Amino acid sequence: TYISKFKSSMASTAHKTEEEKKEYFDSPEVLDQKVTMLAKMIKESKHFIAFTGAGISTSAGIPDYRSGIHTVLPTGPGAWEKLATGSKDKKKFVRKQMSSAVPTLTHMTFVKLMEEGYLKFLISQNVDGMHRKSGISPDKLAEAVSYTHLRAHETEADLVCRLLLEKK
Numbered sequence: 001t002y003i004s005k006f007k008s009s010m011a012s013t014a015h016k017t018e019e020e021k022k023e024y025f026d027s028p029e030v031l032d033q034k035v036t037m038l039a040k041m042i043k044e045s046k047h048f049i050a051f052t053g054a055g056i057s058t059s060a061g062i063p064d065y066r067s068g069i070h071t072v073l074p075t076g077p078g079a080w081e082k083l084a085t086g087s088k089d090k091k092k093f094v095r096k097q098m099s100s101a102v103p104t105l106t107h108m109t110f111v112k113l114m115e116e117g118y119l120k121f122l123i124s125q126n127v128d129g130m131h132r133k134s135g136i137s138p139d140k141l142a143e144a145v146s147y148t149h150l151r152a153h154e155t156e157a158d159l160v161c162r163l164l165l166e167k168k
Contacts, residue, residue: 042118049121050110057128060101103134111135 026034042048054062111134113119123142124131131141 042113045118047120048113048118049123050113050119051123051125052110052131053125056106057101057104057126057130059104059106060128060130062101062128062130101128101130103130107131107134114140 107130110119110122110131114122114136119140121140121142122131122136123144125144131143132138
């Protein structure tokens with residue numbers, strides 16, 4: 001069926017090797033250095049734009065697509081990883097419906113950066129609508145998502161939810 005082909009093609013994009021699935025964490029000192037350097041770059045920029053992906057919403061309880069099977073994220077493995085591995089993990093993960101999720105500190109920081117005149121434009125490849133919920137103006141936001149696999153009157157978020165429900 002069409003759904004089976006779609007799920008198979010998306011699951012095939014999951015990371016394959018343990019090296020690809022490895023998560024990296026900076027020490028507090030290195031993280032502080034990177035944050036300081038980023039803040040300086042933002043303050044000095046004339047045309048600062050941001051490009052976000054699914055990782056920005058995991059702290060809101062919305063799972064991403066690619067986190068490995070052994071992720072430390074409270075949302076658990078990503079959707080494509082679960083499909084690729086056939087994971088039926090019984091662990092309880094922190095997950096919310098997109099409609100009830102609240103924008104994160106990161107989302108709200110982008111709002112503040114825009115209000116302060118630093119952030120000029122935001123590009124998102126997310127389907128969760130969190131940037132709009134946070135208050136980013138639609139004329140300062142490009143939502144670069146694909147809607148090629150949708151049924152009539154269905155959002156991409158609905159598609160992902162439908163695929164995951166069919167998996168159960």
